[in-house]
Amino acid sequence: MFHPLAIYIGLRYTRAKRRNHFISFISATSMVGITLGIVALIVVLSVMNGFHKEIQARILSMASHATLADPYGGMADWREVLEQVREHPHVVGAAPFVEVQGMLVNGSQVSGALIRGILPLEEDQVAELRRDMVAGSVDDLIDGAFHIVLGQDLANFLGVGIGDKVTVVTPQVSATPVGIMPRLKRFTVSGIFAVGMADYDRNAAFIQLADAARLLALGDAVSGVRLKLTDMWLAPRLARDIAQELGGVYRVLDWTQVHRNFFSALAMEKRMMSIILFLIVAVAAFNIVSTLVMVVTDKQADIAVLRTLGASPGRIMGIFMVQGTTIGLIGTIIGMILGVILAINVEPVVAGIERLLGVHFLDPAIYYISALPSDVHLSDVLTVGAAAFLMSVLATIYPAWRAARTQPAEALRYE
Incomplete structure (x- = not known):
């Protein structure tokens, strides 16, 4: 051979x-x-x-693929925005939100937290908070009930459980006869979630959308709209395209920017x-x-x-x-x-x-x-x-x- x-x-x-x-x-x-x-x-x-x-x-079980927000303040026309974005072929889900950095107080325990107002059924379209609940239910976030859902580590730090009270303190202030006072409200803990990441379990809390709007004096406006897309890797381009279709008046932020570092x-x-x-x-x-x-x-x-x-x-x-x-x-x-x-x-x-x-x-x-x-x-x-x-x-x-x-x-x- x-x-x-x-x-x-x-x-x-x-x-x-x-x-x-x-x-x-x-x-x-x-x-x-x-x-x-x-x-x-x-x-x-x-x-x-x-x-x-x-x-x-x-991260993406709690964070949306993209966010649309009004750069000048609250988004008053959020219902119209929801209807328009849901018609987009690459949008799987959309939900309004109100978001603020605040403090949670229970006795001598004080902790900063990212407080987000949501509509539970709408939130299911963009995040998996319901799946991560370890106690209580996200459905207990009812308009006017002033309930709050806390991350597990945050609840442990504050020493609270289901049914306990925490005080939410926001950066907004109110004029009172004794001077300028921060706006605060007592909330009842109705649920605890655990994602497995300290960024959320230690620093996040959820309340009902209307309760959050009242707390921040937003009226009928919200902070923005969260989007879930068909392909998260195309989120930067798709989010920009959606914003352009809406007239280019909204600030666009996608998950690659939020968690870039x-x-x-x-x-x-x-x-x-x-x-x-x-x-x-x-x-x-x-x-x-x-x-x-x-x-x-x-x-x-x-x-x-x-x-x-x-x-x-x-x-x-x-x-x-x-x-x-x-x-x-x-x-x-x-x-x-x-x-x-x-x-x-x-x-x-x-x-x-x-x-x-x-x-x-x-x-x-x-x-x-x-x-x-x-x-x-x-x-x-x-x-x-x-x-x-x-x-x-x-x-x-x-x-x-x-x-x-x-x-x-x-x-x-x-x-």
């Missing part, structure tokens, strides 16, 4: 039992190093993808971890250099015989590039397979290690999540495999070039 000479000899050198066992050990070490580096990189990237996805889902930090962390872990693959790949340098030294006589029989320097170079590339290719394929298997099963593996060692790696009181999520992206796996294989190929060039420069007479002088 016909075989290209460089490939045939290169693969034969790879399979052959060498006289120098140290060379075989270095070759195996290089292959294992590439495999472990790829496994580590795929698993870490998958876990970070899962972490990002989990955090993003929790947080998601940018996560993306930067993923890039830096990728670079750090790629160094493991690079070290293993460049071990191929030392392996092939020793092989070239060991095969000086063989190279000389091949050159004497008419093999060109390019063909000699190809032989050793095939040998080094084979080591890199095998390590890359095994690493990709093992990496994907481990990434898919990382949660039960970590749970087993926790049970075995009696520890808990992700304390929910410290981290956003209590379990280790994983989301394997084919693009990440292919990118890691391609980069590792490319580094392996590049690592073969120098020793293969040295082999091609071997002079037959010099190599055979002492044979």
